[in-house]
Amino acid sequence: MKLKSYGTICMLILLMTSCKNLNESQSMVDDNKLDVKVYETSAAGNNLTEVTPFTVADSAAIITINEDKKFQTITGFGGAFTESSAYLLNRLSKKNRDTIINAYFSRAGANYSLTRTHMNSCDFSLSQYSFSPVENDMNLEHFTIEEDRDDLIPMIKDAMAASEDGFDIFASPWTAAPWMKDNNKWVGGKLLPKYYDTWALFFSKYIDAYEAEGIPIWGFTVENEPHGNGNNWESMHYTPKEMTDFVEFHLGPKLEADGHGDKIILGYDQNRAGLREWVDEMYRDEASSKYFDGTAIHWYESTYDYFPEELQYAHNKAPDKYLIETEGCVDSEVPAWKDDNWYWSKEATDWGWDWASEEDKHLHPKYAPVNRYARDIIGCMNNWVDGWVDWNMVLDKQGGPNWFENWCAAPVIVDPENDEVYFTPLYYTMAHFSKFIRPGAEVIEANNTDKNLMVTAAKNPDGTIAVVVFNEGMEDKSYSLRFRESEINIKLGPQSLQTVLIPNQN
Incomplete structure:
Protein backbone atom coordinates (compact mmCIF):
# COMPACT_ATOMS: atom_id res chain seq x y z
CA MET A 1 0.00 0.00 0.00
CA LYS A 2 2.75 2.38 0.91
CA LEU A 3 4.59 1.55 -2.25
CA LYS A 4 1.47 2.16 -4.32
CA SER A 5 0.93 5.54 -2.64
CA TYR A 6 4.53 6.50 -3.15
CA GLY A 7 4.30 5.55 -6.83
CA THR A 8 1.12 7.57 -7.25
CA ILE A 9 2.71 10.62 -5.60
CA CYS A 10 5.76 10.33 -7.84
CA MET A 11 3.56 10.12 -10.90
CA LEU A 12 1.60 13.19 -9.79
CA ILE A 13 4.82 15.13 -9.21
CA LEU A 14 6.08 14.05 -12.63
CA LEU A 15 2.84 15.14 -14.29
CA MET A 16 2.85 18.48 -12.47
CA THR A 17 6.47 19.07 -13.48
CA SER A 18 5.65 18.16 -17.07
CA CYS A 19 2.65 20.50 -17.09
CA LYS A 20 4.78 23.27 -15.61
CA ASN A 21 7.42 22.76 -18.30
CA LEU A 22 4.70 22.60 -20.96
CA ASN A 23 3.15 25.84 -19.71
CA GLU A 24 6.54 27.54 -19.63
CA SER A 25 7.25 26.27 -23.13
CA GLN A 26 3.81 27.42 -24.35
CA SER A 27 4.42 30.81 -22.76
CA MET A 28 7.72 31.12 -24.61
CA VAL A 29 5.97 30.28 -27.88
CA ASP A 30 3.24 32.85 -27.18
CA ASP A 31 5.87 35.47 -26.30
CA ASN A 32 7.45 34.96 -29.73
CA PHE A 71 13.40 53.34 -49.21
CA GLN A 72 11.00 56.06 -50.45
CA THR A 73 8.46 58.00 -48.42
CA ILE A 74 4.85 57.48 -49.48
CA THR A 75 2.92 60.47 -50.83
CA GLY A 76 -0.45 58.73 -51.06
CA PHE A 77 -2.96 56.53 -52.86
CA GLY A 78 -6.26 57.48 -54.44
CA GLY A 79 -8.27 58.18 -57.57
CA ALA A 80 -9.45 60.91 -59.91
CA PHE A 81 -12.30 63.39 -59.70
CA THR A 82 -13.72 63.43 -63.23
CA GLU A 83 -16.79 65.13 -64.61
CA SER A 84 -18.21 61.70 -65.49
CA SER A 85 -17.91 60.46 -61.88
CA ALA A 86 -19.24 63.69 -60.42
CA TYR A 87 -22.20 63.75 -62.83
CA LEU A 88 -23.17 60.20 -61.86
CA LEU A 89 -23.03 61.00 -58.14
CA ASN A 90 -25.46 63.87 -58.75
CA ARG A 91 -27.94 61.39 -60.27
CA LEU A 92 -27.98 59.13 -57.21
CA SER A 93 -29.97 59.47 -54.00
CA LYS A 94 -28.26 61.41 -51.25
CA LYS A 95 -27.92 58.19 -49.27
CA ASN A 96 -26.02 56.40 -52.04
CA ARG A 97 -23.98 59.47 -52.92
CA ASP A 98 -22.88 59.76 -49.28
CA THR A 99 -22.17 56.03 -49.14
CA ILE A 100 -19.74 56.29 -52.06
CA ILE A 101 -18.05 59.48 -50.83
CA ASN A 102 -17.55 58.01 -47.35
CA ALA A 103 -16.34 54.70 -48.79
CA TYR A 104 -13.57 56.53 -50.60
CA PHE A 105 -12.62 59.28 -48.15
CA SER A 106 -13.57 58.45 -44.56
CA ARG A 107 -11.28 56.63 -42.15
CA ALA A 108 -13.85 53.82 -42.03
CA GLY A 109 -13.50 53.52 -45.80
CA ALA A 110 -10.51 53.58 -48.15
CA ASN A 111 -9.29 56.94 -46.74
CA TYR A 112 -7.88 58.20 -50.06
CA SER A 113 -4.98 60.59 -49.57
CA LEU A 114 -3.88 61.60 -53.11
CA THR A 115 -6.25 62.61 -55.90
CA ARG A 116 -6.28 63.99 -59.43
CA THR A 117 -8.65 66.11 -61.48
CA HIS A 118 -8.68 67.55 -64.99
CA MET A 119 -8.27 71.17 -66.12
CA ASN A 120 -10.58 71.82 -69.08
CA SER A 121 -12.39 68.77 -70.46
CA CYS A 122 -10.99 65.28 -70.90
CA ASP A 123 -12.26 62.02 -72.41
CA PHE A 124 -14.28 61.44 -69.23
CA SER A 125 -16.20 64.68 -69.61
CA LEU A 126 -19.69 64.97 -71.01
CA SER A 127 -18.59 67.48 -73.66
CA GLN A 128 -15.54 69.46 -74.75
CA TYR A 129 -14.96 72.73 -72.94
CA SER A 130 -12.25 75.13 -71.82
CA PHE A 131 -11.85 77.59 -68.95
CA SER A 132 -10.54 80.08 -71.53
CA PRO A 133 -13.46 80.16 -73.99
CA VAL A 134 -12.76 83.53 -75.64
CA GLU A 135 -10.30 83.45 -78.54
CA ASN A 136 -7.13 85.53 -78.42
CA ASP A 137 -7.72 86.34 -74.75
CA MET A 138 -4.00 86.66 -74.07
CA ASN A 139 -4.48 87.86 -70.47
CA LEU A 140 -7.30 85.39 -69.78
CA GLU A 141 -9.67 88.13 -68.66
CA HIS A 142 -12.57 85.76 -69.38
CA PHE A 143 -11.13 82.78 -67.49
CA THR A 144 -13.93 80.83 -65.80
CA ILE A 145 -14.42 77.51 -63.99
CA GLU A 146 -18.19 77.72 -64.45
CA GLU A 147 -18.24 74.31 -66.17
CA ASP A 148 -17.09 72.66 -62.94
CA ARG A 149 -19.67 74.19 -60.61
CA ASP A 150 -22.52 71.72 -61.12
CA ASP A 151 -20.63 68.45 -60.72
CA LEU A 152 -16.87 68.46 -60.06
CA ILE A 153 -16.65 71.13 -57.39
CA PRO A 154 -19.53 69.70 -55.27
CA MET A 155 -17.96 66.22 -55.45
CA ILE A 156 -14.58 67.52 -54.30
CA LYS A 157 -16.14 69.54 -51.48
CA ASP A 158 -18.15 66.56 -50.28
CA ALA A 159 -14.98 64.46 -50.31
CA MET A 160 -13.17 67.11 -48.27
CA ALA A 161 -15.98 67.12 -45.72
CA ALA A 162 -15.87 63.32 -45.41
CA SER A 163 -12.09 63.12 -45.06
CA GLU A 164 -10.85 63.39 -41.48
CA ASP A 165 -7.19 63.20 -42.53
CA GLY A 166 -7.39 65.35 -45.67
CA PHE A 167 -6.00 64.61 -49.11
CA ASP A 168 -3.94 66.33 -51.78
CA ILE A 169 -5.27 67.25 -55.25
CA PHE A 170 -3.21 67.69 -58.38
CA ALA A 171 -4.70 68.84 -61.68
CA SER A 172 -3.84 67.83 -65.24
CA PRO A 173 -4.70 69.50 -68.54
CA TRP A 174 -5.51 67.31 -71.54
CA THR A 175 -5.25 70.29 -73.86
CA ALA A 176 -5.31 74.06 -74.05
CA ALA A 177 -8.25 75.63 -75.87
CA PRO A 178 -8.01 75.05 -79.65
CA TRP A 179 -7.30 78.73 -80.29
CA MET A 180 -3.92 78.41 -78.52
CA LYS A 181 -2.76 75.49 -80.71
CA ASP A 182 -1.16 75.15 -84.11
CA ASN A 183 -3.95 72.92 -85.46
CA ASN A 184 -6.84 74.85 -83.84
CA LYS A 185 -8.39 71.54 -82.70
CA TRP A 186 -9.17 69.84 -79.40
CA VAL A 187 -7.24 66.74 -80.44
CA GLY A 188 -3.51 66.73 -81.20
CA GLY A 189 -1.42 69.68 -82.23
CA LYS A 190 1.01 71.76 -80.21
CA LEU A 191 0.84 74.88 -78.10
CA LEU A 192 1.85 77.88 -80.18
CA PRO A 193 4.96 79.56 -78.72
CA LYS A 194 3.21 82.93 -78.64
CA TYR A 195 0.79 81.48 -76.09
CA TYR A 196 3.37 79.94 -73.74
CA ASP A 197 2.97 82.80 -71.25
CA THR A 198 -0.81 82.73 -71.60
CA TRP A 199 -0.85 79.00 -70.88
CA ALA A 200 1.39 79.47 -67.83
CA LEU A 201 -1.03 82.15 -66.60
CA PHE A 202 -3.84 79.62 -67.05
CA PHE A 203 -2.33 77.40 -64.33
CA SER A 204 -2.01 80.34 -61.96
CA LYS A 205 -5.60 81.45 -62.54
CA TYR A 206 -6.80 77.89 -61.98
CA ILE A 207 -5.17 77.85 -58.54
CA ASP A 208 -6.77 81.18 -57.65
CA ALA A 209 -10.21 80.12 -58.88
CA TYR A 210 -10.24 76.78 -57.08
CA GLU A 211 -8.79 78.13 -53.87
CA ALA A 212 -11.47 80.85 -53.93
CA GLU A 213 -13.89 77.92 -53.75
CA GLY A 214 -12.08 76.61 -50.68
CA ILE A 215 -10.32 73.83 -52.61
CA PRO A 216 -6.52 73.87 -52.21
CA ILE A 217 -4.47 72.67 -55.17
CA TRP A 218 -1.36 70.67 -54.26
CA GLY A 219 0.15 70.69 -57.73
CA PHE A 220 -0.04 69.83 -61.41
CA THR A 221 1.13 67.54 -64.11
CA VAL A 222 2.20 69.69 -67.06
CA GLU A 223 0.29 67.71 -69.68
CA ASN A 224 -1.66 64.48 -69.73
CA GLU A 225 0.00 62.11 -72.21
CA PRO A 226 2.25 64.47 -74.17
CA HIS A 227 2.85 61.78 -76.80
CA GLY A 228 -0.86 61.95 -77.59
CA ASN A 229 -3.45 59.19 -77.44
CA GLY A 230 -3.79 58.07 -81.03
CA ASN A 231 -5.70 61.26 -81.90
CA ASN A 232 -8.82 59.99 -80.15
CA TRP A 233 -9.72 62.64 -77.56
CA GLU A 234 -8.36 65.87 -76.07
CA SER A 235 -4.60 66.03 -76.32
CA MET A 236 -1.67 68.37 -76.86
CA HIS A 237 1.79 67.21 -77.85
CA TYR A 238 5.19 68.08 -76.36
CA THR A 239 8.66 66.72 -76.95
CA PRO A 240 10.74 66.31 -73.78
CA LYS A 241 12.63 69.51 -74.64
CA GLU A 242 9.48 71.49 -75.39
CA MET A 243 7.91 70.56 -72.05
CA THR A 244 11.11 71.24 -70.14
CA ASP A 245 11.54 74.63 -71.81
CA PHE A 246 7.92 75.54 -71.06
CA VAL A 247 8.36 74.66 -67.37
CA GLU A 248 11.79 76.27 -66.96
CA PHE A 249 11.11 79.52 -68.79
CA HIS A 250 7.37 80.03 -68.40
CA LEU A 251 5.33 77.88 -65.99
CA GLY A 252 7.80 77.69 -63.11
CA PRO A 253 8.68 81.40 -63.08
CA LYS A 254 5.02 82.42 -63.46
CA LEU A 255 3.84 80.33 -60.52
CA GLU A 256 6.74 81.68 -58.49
CA ALA A 257 5.95 85.28 -59.41
CA ASP A 258 2.28 84.86 -58.51
CA GLY A 259 3.01 83.43 -55.07
CA HIS A 260 2.38 79.83 -56.09
CA GLY A 261 5.97 78.63 -56.00
CA ASP A 262 5.04 75.98 -53.43
CA LYS A 263 2.85 74.10 -55.92
CA ILE A 264 4.17 70.75 -57.12
CA ILE A 265 5.05 70.37 -60.82
CA LEU A 266 5.22 66.82 -62.19
CA GLY A 267 6.64 66.30 -65.66
CA TYR A 268 5.95 63.71 -68.36
CA ASP A 269 2.64 61.96 -67.33
CA GLN A 270 2.58 59.04 -69.73
CA ASN A 271 3.73 55.44 -70.05
CA ARG A 272 6.73 54.11 -68.14
CA ALA A 273 8.49 52.67 -71.17
CA GLY A 274 9.39 56.22 -72.27
CA LEU A 275 10.76 57.41 -68.96
CA ARG A 276 14.46 57.65 -69.70
CA GLU A 277 14.46 60.33 -72.38
CA TRP A 278 12.03 62.43 -70.36
CA VAL A 279 13.86 62.42 -67.04
CA ASP A 280 17.16 63.01 -68.84
CA GLU A 281 15.70 66.20 -70.31
CA MET A 282 13.66 67.33 -67.31
CA TYR A 283 16.67 67.10 -65.02
CA ARG A 284 19.17 68.20 -67.63
CA ASP A 285 20.69 70.83 -65.36
CA GLU A 286 20.11 72.72 -62.12
CA ALA A 287 18.00 75.40 -63.79
CA SER A 288 15.42 72.97 -65.17
CA SER A 289 15.49 70.68 -62.14
CA LYS A 290 14.59 73.62 -59.93
CA TYR A 291 11.01 73.67 -61.19
CA PHE A 292 10.31 69.96 -61.61
CA ASP A 293 9.28 68.37 -58.32
CA GLY A 294 8.88 64.93 -59.82
CA THR A 295 7.78 62.64 -62.61
CA ALA A 296 4.28 61.33 -63.39
CA ILE A 297 3.70 57.99 -65.10
CA HIS A 298 0.86 55.83 -66.50
CA TRP A 299 0.59 52.07 -66.98
CA TYR A 300 -0.95 51.72 -70.45
CA GLU A 301 2.21 50.53 -72.16
CA SER A 302 1.52 47.36 -70.19
CA THR A 303 -0.75 46.54 -67.27
CA TYR A 304 1.39 43.46 -66.62
CA ASP A 305 4.99 44.69 -66.82
CA TYR A 306 5.66 47.52 -64.39
CA PHE A 307 9.07 48.27 -66.01
CA PRO A 308 11.28 48.10 -62.90
CA GLU A 309 14.45 49.12 -64.73
CA GLU A 310 12.85 52.30 -66.04
CA LEU A 311 11.46 53.15 -62.60
CA GLN A 312 14.86 52.62 -61.03
CA TYR A 313 16.49 54.76 -63.72
CA ALA A 314 14.04 57.60 -63.06
CA HIS A 315 14.65 57.40 -59.32
CA ASN A 316 18.42 57.35 -59.70
CA LYS A 317 18.26 60.34 -62.04
CA ALA A 318 16.45 62.40 -59.40
CA PRO A 319 16.43 60.52 -56.09
CA ASP A 320 14.91 63.40 -54.11
CA LYS A 321 11.98 63.94 -56.49
CA TYR A 322 8.49 62.45 -56.56
CA LEU A 323 7.76 59.45 -58.78
CA ILE A 324 3.98 59.03 -58.96
CA GLU A 325 1.73 56.74 -60.95
CA THR A 326 -0.98 59.25 -61.87
CA GLU A 327 -3.36 57.11 -63.94
CA GLY A 328 -4.31 53.48 -64.46
CA CYS A 329 -7.57 51.73 -65.23
CA VAL A 330 -9.09 48.72 -66.95
CA ASP A 331 -9.91 50.45 -70.21
CA SER A 332 -11.62 49.56 -73.47
CA GLU A 333 -13.93 47.33 -71.44
CA VAL A 334 -17.58 47.52 -70.51
CA PRO A 335 -17.43 46.61 -66.81
CA ALA A 336 -19.28 43.66 -65.32
CA TRP A 337 -22.26 44.48 -63.13
CA LYS A 338 -22.42 42.75 -59.76
CA ASP A 339 -20.17 39.91 -60.92
CA ASP A 340 -17.09 39.72 -58.68
CA ASN A 341 -15.79 36.74 -60.62
CA TRP A 342 -15.25 38.91 -63.72
CA TYR A 343 -12.70 41.02 -61.86
CA TRP A 344 -10.74 37.90 -60.95
CA SER A 345 -10.93 36.48 -64.49
CA LYS A 346 -8.26 36.84 -67.16
CA GLU A 347 -11.03 37.03 -69.76
CA ALA A 348 -11.57 40.62 -68.62
CA THR A 349 -8.48 41.16 -70.65
CA ASP A 350 -5.92 43.90 -71.21
CA TRP A 351 -7.00 46.36 -73.91
CA GLY A 352 -3.82 45.72 -75.89
CA TRP A 353 -4.59 42.03 -76.38
CA ASP A 354 -6.49 42.79 -79.57
CA TRP A 355 -4.12 45.26 -81.18
CA ALA A 356 -0.58 44.67 -79.90
CA SER A 357 2.02 43.53 -82.39
CA GLU A 358 3.48 40.05 -81.97
CA GLU A 359 6.67 41.48 -80.49
CA ASP A 360 4.68 43.42 -77.89
CA LYS A 361 2.10 40.73 -77.18
CA HIS A 362 3.95 39.70 -74.02
CA LEU A 363 3.19 43.13 -72.56
CA HIS A 364 -0.55 42.56 -72.93
CA PRO A 365 -1.46 39.05 -71.76
CA LYS A 366 -4.94 38.09 -70.73
CA TYR A 367 -4.80 39.16 -67.13
CA ALA A 368 -7.44 39.63 -64.42
CA PRO A 369 -8.25 43.23 -63.37
CA VAL A 370 -7.51 42.58 -59.68
CA ASN A 371 -4.16 41.06 -60.65
CA ARG A 372 -3.28 44.14 -62.68
CA TYR A 373 -3.96 46.52 -59.81
CA ALA A 374 -2.31 44.45 -57.07
CA ARG A 375 0.70 43.49 -59.17
CA ASP A 376 1.27 47.01 -60.42
CA ILE A 377 0.98 48.78 -57.09
CA ILE A 378 3.27 46.29 -55.33
CA GLY A 379 5.75 46.36 -58.22
CA CYS A 380 5.74 50.15 -58.21
CA MET A 381 6.24 50.39 -54.45
CA ASN A 382 9.17 48.01 -54.69
CA ASN A 383 10.78 50.24 -57.33
CA TRP A 384 10.68 53.71 -55.79
CA VAL A 385 7.19 54.88 -56.77
CA ASP A 386 5.75 56.91 -53.87
CA GLY A 387 2.15 57.45 -55.02
CA TRP A 388 -0.43 55.55 -57.06
CA VAL A 389 -3.61 57.18 -58.38
CA ASP A 390 -6.45 55.31 -60.06
CA TRP A 391 -8.55 56.87 -62.82
CA ASN A 392 -12.36 57.39 -62.50
CA MET A 393 -13.77 56.70 -59.05
CA VAL A 394 -17.30 56.06 -60.33
CA LEU A 395 -18.68 54.92 -63.71
CA ASP A 396 -21.97 53.50 -64.90
CA LYS A 397 -22.87 50.03 -66.15
CA GLN A 398 -21.72 50.97 -69.66
CA GLY A 399 -18.31 52.20 -68.44
CA GLY A 400 -19.14 55.86 -69.00
CA PRO A 401 -20.57 58.33 -69.57
CA ASN A 402 -18.15 60.26 -71.72
CA TRP A 403 -18.38 62.16 -74.96
CA PHE A 404 -15.96 59.84 -76.81
CA GLU A 405 -17.67 56.62 -75.67
CA ASN A 406 -14.36 55.37 -74.32
CA TRP A 407 -15.75 52.71 -71.99
CA CYS A 408 -13.72 51.73 -68.91
CA ALA A 409 -14.11 50.02 -65.57
CA ALA A 410 -13.95 51.79 -62.21
CA PRO A 411 -13.81 50.53 -58.62
CA VAL A 412 -17.40 51.63 -58.06
CA ILE A 413 -20.08 51.04 -60.70
CA VAL A 414 -23.54 52.59 -60.43
CA ASP A 415 -26.92 52.27 -62.07
CA PRO A 416 -28.41 55.75 -61.72
CA GLU A 417 -31.71 54.73 -63.30
CA ASN A 418 -32.37 52.33 -60.41
CA ASP A 419 -30.23 54.10 -57.81
CA GLU A 420 -27.97 51.08 -57.26
CA VAL A 421 -24.30 50.90 -56.29
CA TYR A 422 -21.80 48.07 -56.83
CA PHE A 423 -18.43 48.06 -55.06
CA THR A 424 -16.23 45.93 -57.28
CA PRO A 425 -13.18 43.97 -56.05
CA LEU A 426 -11.06 46.81 -57.49
CA TYR A 427 -12.36 49.10 -54.75
CA TYR A 428 -11.21 46.68 -52.05
CA THR A 429 -7.88 46.15 -53.84
CA MET A 430 -7.19 49.89 -53.76
CA ALA A 431 -8.20 50.07 -50.10
CA HIS A 432 -5.61 47.44 -49.15
CA PHE A 433 -3.03 50.15 -49.85
CA SER A 434 -4.77 53.49 -49.30
CA LYS A 435 -6.34 52.57 -45.97
CA PHE A 436 -3.31 50.97 -44.33
CA ILE A 437 -0.33 52.76 -45.93
CA ARG A 438 -0.58 56.41 -45.06
CA PRO A 439 1.22 59.55 -46.32
CA GLY A 440 4.63 59.79 -44.71
CA ALA A 441 5.01 56.02 -44.46
CA GLU A 442 8.43 54.71 -45.38
CA VAL A 443 8.74 51.69 -47.65
Missing part, protein backbone atom coordinates in the same frame (compact mmCIF):
# COMPACT_ATOMS: atom_id res chain seq x y z
CA LYS A 33 4.17 34.96 -31.62
CA LEU A 34 3.71 38.09 -33.71
CA ASP A 35 0.52 40.01 -32.89
CA VAL A 36 -1.13 41.11 -36.14
CA LYS A 37 -4.42 41.87 -37.85
CA VAL A 38 -4.99 40.37 -41.29
CA TYR A 39 -7.37 41.79 -43.93
CA GLU A 40 -8.10 39.79 -47.06
CA THR A 41 -9.73 40.24 -50.46
CA SER A 42 -10.08 37.05 -52.46
CA ALA A 43 -11.80 35.38 -55.38
CA ALA A 44 -13.42 33.14 -52.76
CA GLY A 45 -15.46 36.12 -51.56
CA ASN A 46 -13.57 38.08 -48.92
CA ASN A 47 -13.70 41.85 -49.46
CA LEU A 48 -11.21 43.54 -47.13
CA THR A 49 -12.45 41.08 -44.52
CA GLU A 50 -10.57 40.70 -41.25
CA VAL A 51 -9.54 37.05 -41.02
CA THR A 52 -7.90 34.92 -38.34
CA PRO A 53 -4.23 34.20 -39.03
CA PHE A 54 -4.54 30.42 -39.34
CA THR A 55 -1.60 28.64 -37.71
CA VAL A 56 -0.22 26.03 -40.07
CA ALA A 57 2.35 23.38 -39.32
CA ASP A 58 4.73 24.21 -42.12
CA SER A 59 5.15 27.42 -44.06
CA ALA A 60 7.09 27.05 -47.27
CA ALA A 61 7.51 30.79 -47.71
CA ILE A 62 9.33 33.06 -45.29
CA ILE A 63 8.70 36.82 -45.37
CA THR A 64 11.13 38.78 -43.23
CA ILE A 65 10.48 42.45 -42.47
CA ASN A 66 13.53 44.63 -41.94
CA GLU A 67 12.49 48.06 -40.68
CA ASP A 68 16.07 49.29 -40.61
CA LYS A 69 16.36 49.29 -44.41
CA LYS A 70 14.25 52.16 -45.71
CA ILE A 444 10.91 49.13 -45.85
CA GLU A 445 12.61 45.91 -46.84
CA ALA A 446 10.48 42.78 -47.15
CA ASN A 447 12.53 39.71 -48.04
CA ASN A 448 10.44 36.94 -49.56
CA THR A 449 11.55 33.39 -50.35
CA ASP A 450 8.60 32.48 -52.62
CA LYS A 451 8.87 33.89 -56.14
CA ASN A 452 5.16 33.18 -56.67
CA LEU A 453 4.16 35.69 -54.01
CA MET A 454 4.41 39.45 -54.39
CA VAL A 455 5.18 41.37 -51.19
CA THR A 456 5.74 44.96 -50.14
CA ALA A 457 5.86 46.67 -46.74
CA ALA A 458 5.77 50.17 -45.30
CA LYS A 459 6.13 51.66 -41.83
CA ASN A 460 3.55 54.34 -41.06
CA PRO A 461 4.21 57.54 -39.12
CA ASP A 462 2.28 56.07 -36.16
CA GLY A 463 4.70 53.12 -36.00
CA THR A 464 2.36 50.51 -37.45
CA ILE A 465 3.68 48.39 -40.30
CA ALA A 466 1.55 47.29 -43.25
CA VAL A 467 2.69 44.23 -45.18
CA VAL A 468 0.81 43.51 -48.41
CA VAL A 469 1.02 39.96 -49.79
CA PHE A 470 -0.50 38.87 -53.11
CA ASN A 471 -1.05 35.32 -54.31
CA GLU A 472 -2.33 35.47 -57.88
CA GLY A 473 -1.93 31.72 -58.35
CA MET A 474 -4.57 29.02 -58.12
CA GLU A 475 -2.94 27.10 -55.24
CA ASP A 476 -3.07 27.55 -51.47
CA LYS A 477 -0.06 29.25 -49.97
CA SER A 478 1.18 29.70 -46.44
CA TYR A 479 3.95 31.91 -45.19
CA SER A 480 5.85 32.63 -42.03
CA LEU A 481 5.92 36.38 -41.36
CA ARG A 482 8.95 37.33 -39.29
CA PHE A 483 9.56 40.69 -37.62
CA ARG A 484 12.24 41.38 -35.02
CA GLU A 485 12.24 38.31 -32.76
CA SER A 486 8.64 37.32 -33.45
CA GLU A 487 6.82 35.43 -36.17
CA ILE A 488 3.42 34.11 -37.18
CA ASN A 489 2.31 31.56 -39.75
CA ILE A 490 -0.48 32.72 -42.05
CA LYS A 491 -2.52 30.87 -44.63
CA LEU A 492 -3.17 32.59 -47.97
CA GLY A 493 -5.68 31.05 -50.35
CA PRO A 494 -5.54 31.14 -54.15
CA GLN A 495 -6.23 34.48 -55.85
CA SER A 496 -5.94 36.36 -52.57
CA LEU A 497 -4.60 39.72 -51.46
CA GLN A 498 -3.77 40.30 -47.79
CA THR A 499 -2.71 43.31 -45.79
CA VAL A 500 -1.09 42.31 -42.51
CA LEU A 501 -1.03 45.13 -39.98
CA ILE A 502 1.66 44.92 -37.32
CA PRO A 503 0.95 47.25 -34.37
CA ASN A 504 3.51 49.73 -33.10
CA GLN A 505 6.14 47.65 -31.30
CA ASN A 506 7.84 50.51 -29.46
